Ligand SMILES: Nc1ncnc2c1ncn2[C@@H]1O[C@H](COP(=O)(O)OP(=O)(O)O)[C@@H](O)[C@H]1O
């Protein structure tokens with residue numbers, strides 16, 4: 290909080306117009322005691338202030354030491370949300386596994402069912418959980434800032450093809466049309482593993498959220514300033530109301546629908562966003578419900594001698 294020089298001789302209440310702060314001041318002066326307290330101050334925005342109020346006997350003055358704790362409060366809130374969401378997400382597969390094991394131990398399924406249904410089901414739940422735990426670990430390492438970015442010259446087409454290969458079963462199953470417009474000589478400066486994760490998460494979404502016989506396009510547009518990677522699908526789209534939140538961790542537009550084509554945790558795009566930022570790139574999205582979605586990654590070309598990442 291900044292005080293203007295002409296406020297120095299003003300009354301306390303004029304500078305900090307807050308009833309609680311005023312009371313604290315009066316209490317300190319009248320009772321000649323020191324206090325440590327926290328106060329919510331409503332200025333332009335809500336702030337959590339930790340105030341140490343000291344009575345200085347010599348000149349009968351009060352000294353306020355004000356510590357703005359708002360940032361810590363926000364971090365703590367963020368952390369609490371994260372734990373609550375993560376535990377909630379982990380509970381779903383765990384409950385499933387527990388039910389399965391109960392059926393098994395109560396001998397309510399015969400040996401044929403065990404092999405045909407019990408084991409595959411259990412395997413799916415375990416896969417679900419490992420994916421979730423992996424995503425959680427990756428995201429928390431990214432947020433803690435302990436993930437390294439290893440920039441190299443890479444052929445974009447190699448990475449895109451690798452990602453599309455791994456999604457091929459689902460692309461085939463849904464009969465999706467693929468359109469690839471990337472020059473086979475286009476070289477990028479990027480961390481190959483991170484770029485693969487970015488493209489996998491975006492293309493997995495494109496495949497997941499595009500109905501049968503839809504189209505998916507992957508293009509790279511190069512200018513003298515930058516390279517733009519463009520991913521377009523003709524899928525279900527994202528409404529205006531949801532669009533601002535899709536990069537938030539655990540955010541899913543429709544929990545029921547998103548689990549149709551495999552597992553969904555709402556962590557994919559938050560990992561994408563963090564990795565894009567790690568490269569100092571930019572990501573943009575535009576979407577129309579029932580028409581499709583376009584993600585664009587803007588990659589500035591580095592000038593000679595400029596430092597990586
Ligand atoms: N290409 C897309 N088309 C439609 N919706 C999308 C697309 N990409 C992301 N979304 C929406 O954004 C949400 C968050 O995406 P993401 O973080 O990858 O989580 P997840 O895929 O695990 O649900 C998804 O649940 C989905 O609702």
Ligand SMILES: [Mg+2]
Pocket residue numbers: 490493494555557558
């Ligand atoms: Mg996803």
